Amino acid sequence: MANASAKPPAWLGLFDAARGLLVWAGGLAVLFGAWQAVLSFGLMPPELLPPIGDVLATAADLASRPDFQRHVGVTVAEVMVAFVIAVPLGIVLGIAIAESRYWSEVLKPIVFLVFSIPKTIFLPMFILAFGINFAQKVGFGVFSTIFIVLISAFSALDSVKSDHVRVARAYGATPAQIAWRVYLPSMAPVLLEAVRLAMIFNLTGILLAEMYASRAGLGQLIANWGENFMLRELLAGILLIAAAAIVFNETVRWFEAKCEHWRT
Amino acid sequence: MAIASPQKSMSANGGPSAKSPLRVVASAPGAVQVDNLDHTYNVGGRVTKALEQIKLDIAPGRFVVIVGPSGCGKSSLLMMMTGLVTPTAGSVYCGGLPMTAPDPDRVGVVFQEASLYPWLTAQDNVEFPLSLRGVPKAERAARARDKLALVGLKGFEDRYPHELSGGMKQRVSIARGLVQNPPILMLDEPFAALDEQTRISMGDELLRIWEQTGKTVVFVTHSLTEAAYLADEIIVMSARPGRIIDRIDVDLPRPRTYAMMSTPRFAELRERIWNQIKTQAGS
Numbered sequence: 001m002a003n004a005s006a007k008p009p010a011w012l013g014l015f016d017a018a019r020g021l022l023v024w025a026g027g028l029a030v031l032f033g034a035w036q037a038v039l040s041f042g043l044m045p046p047e048l049l050p051p052i053g054d055v056l057a058t059a060a061d062l063a064s065r066p067d068f069q070r071h072v073g074v075t076v077a078e079v080m081v082a083f084v085i086a087v088p089l090g091i092v093l094g095i096a097i098a099e100s101r102y103w104s105e106v107l108k109p110i111v112f113l114v115f116s117i118p119k120t121i122f123l124p125m126f127i128l129a130f131g132i133n134f135a136q137k138v139g140f141g142v143f144s145t146i147f148i149v150l151i152s153a154f155s156a157l158d159s160v161k162s163d164h165v166r167v168a169r170a171y172g173a174t175p176a177q178i179a180w181r182v183y184l185p186s187m188a189p190v191l192l193e194a195v196r197l198a199m200i201f202n203l204t205g206i207l208l209a210e211m212y213a214s215r216a217g218l219g220q221l222i223a224n225w226g227e228n229f230m231l232r233e234l235l236a237g238i239l240l241i242a243a244a245a246i247v248f249n250e251t252v253r254w255f256e257a258k259c260e261h262w263r264t
Numbered sequence: 265m266a267i268a269s270p271q272k273s274m275s276a277n278g279g280p281s282a283k284s285p286l287r288v289v290a291s292a293p294g295a296v297q298v299d300n301l302d303h304t305y306n307v308g309g310r311v312t313k314a315l316e317q318i319k320l321d322i323a324p325g326r327f328v329v330i331v332g333p334s335g336c337g338k339s340s341l342l343m344m345m346t347g348l349v350t351p352t353a354g355s356v357y358c359g360g361l362p363m364t365a366p367d368p369d370r371v372g373v374v375f376q377e378a379s380l381y382p383w384l385t386a387q388d389n390v391e392f393p394l395s396l397r398g399v400p401k402a403e404r405a406a407r408a409r410d411k412l413a414l415v416g417l418k419g420f421e422d423r424y425p426h427e428l429s430g431g432m433k434q435r436v437s438i439a440r441g442l443v444q445n446p447p448i449l450m451l452d453e454p455f456a457a458l459d460e461q462t463r464i465s466m467g468d469e470l471l472r473i474w475e476q477t478g479k480t481v482v483f484v485t486h487s488l489t490e491a492a493y494l495a496d497e498i499i500v501m502s503a504r505p506g507r508i509i510d511r512i513d514v515d516l517p518r519p520r521t522y523a524m525m526s527t528p529r530f531a532e533l534r535e536r537i538w539n540q541i542k543t544q545a546g547s
Contacts, residue, residue: 161379163375163377163379164381166375170368171373171392171393171440171444172367172368172393177396181392259383261382262382
């Protein structure tokens with residue numbers, strides 16, 4: 001029999017993390033290097049692509065300005081509220097639909113059909129229904145997000161193995177125990193993926209709604225800076241939003257990787 | 265370990281002479297009875313007779329193997345004996361009480377695929393049945409460790425199923441079946457997915473565990489060799505509708521050894537099963 005103590009040592013995990021960071025730093029260095037190269041070869045005028053140093057300085061400056069922080073606050077609030085509504089609602093609804101044969105047959109095709117429609121074309125209707133305000137942004141965020149969550153919930157339920165449920169029943173599990181001890185961990189990897197995708201859809205929907213018509217928020221700032229040819233601010237804003245989105249995405253992906261072997 | 269004393273004495277002697285008497289005491293914890301069991305499936309209005317007039321009387325501490333062609337309903341029969349599936353007619357008694365629902369205190373179940381939870385370590389998988397009933401953490405940890413040691417997995421407590429081989433997974437599954445210390449262990453083709461070497465050594469392992477614990481074992485398989493090698497008694501089933509067409513008392517001495525497989529008696533036993541199954545298997 002194999003050696004029982006052949007677990008990978010802890011420092012190997014640190015090594016992996018260090019290597020990950022190194023790859024990241026390398027990627028950033030290449031991006032910024034290319035950026036500067038484009039400028040120094042004169043491929044783009046500095047009015048259109050300001051030097052990276054200026055942009056980073058602007059980003060730092062923006063982040064410290066209360067006025068900018070207020071806009072960030074508005075967007076974060078909209079994103080969080082929409083996320084907190086769309087994800088649990090989508091998961092609960094999706095499981096309820098998939099658990100019932102009747103509602104599966106009726107609603108699943110509709111969900112898939114609506115999912116294929118680009119949600120952006122409904123934005124004007126949200127403005128007409130809600131006006132230009134917080135509720136409209138949140139509503140559009142939820143609408144942009146919920147279909148991917150529903151579809152993920154369908155496949156999360158499919159990933160529950162009947163064998164695993166049968167084992168629990170054979171050992172006398174109650175329905176509640178089966179739900180918490182078998183269904184939930186079985187679905188966890190797919191649901192984490194749903195959370196990650198939901199945030200991408202949600203952020204896209206809300207930033208778009210802000211760019212289209214808004215009095216506050218990061219999307220509105222980005223649109224304004226673009227219209228006013230404020231490239232430094234525009235690029236600084238893009239970098240900040242990209243960083244925030246990537247950090248969220250990678251954090252969830254880290255949890256996903258932790259339970260990757262649950263899918264077997 | 266709390267095992268009824270007559271079984272303990274049997275395991276001490278080991279030999280065939282120590283077998284429980286054929287007269288079954290139905291209320292003994294390890295006794296299994298199946299009484300006129302019938303089962304029919306009704307799929308979309310089409311009624312299929314799956315099992316017909318199944319009668320079984322298994323004495324405590326016996327190792328009984330149910331063998332039959334694929335699709336004969338032997339696995340379904342076992343699922344009914346565990347209380348997981350309700351038969352159309354007839355009843356199953358374990359330890360003298362009807363099995364109307366699964367009862368881990370009476371019957372431990374080992375499934376075809378090991379069916380371990382991939383999010384739990386070997387230790388936590390074995391603790392699972394205990395944790396469902398709120399056994400205190402320290403006690404269930406000790407009991408699970410004990411059973412993992414019994415199946416030869418000491419030192420593998422912290423491994424996840426994906427870090428274990430097929431045979432090791434089935435060992436964990438057997439430990440899980442034993443952790444509540446039920447008098448009866450039911451196994452549904454537990455080694456079917458393993459390669460031949462592993463299957464033979466797992467058979468030996470199971471016999472060792474059986475002799476050590478004195479449980480009643482009901483073992484379903486489609487392998488003639490496995491049936492003849494493991495069993496005190498072989499129940500041969502026909503193709504659908506599954507009926508019992510033969511009961512064979514295996515008089516090979518214990519402990520069974522690999523060398524016995526090449527004896528004339530072993531060949532006779534295999535042939536007796538095969539002659540009855542082959543006429544069924546083609547149909």
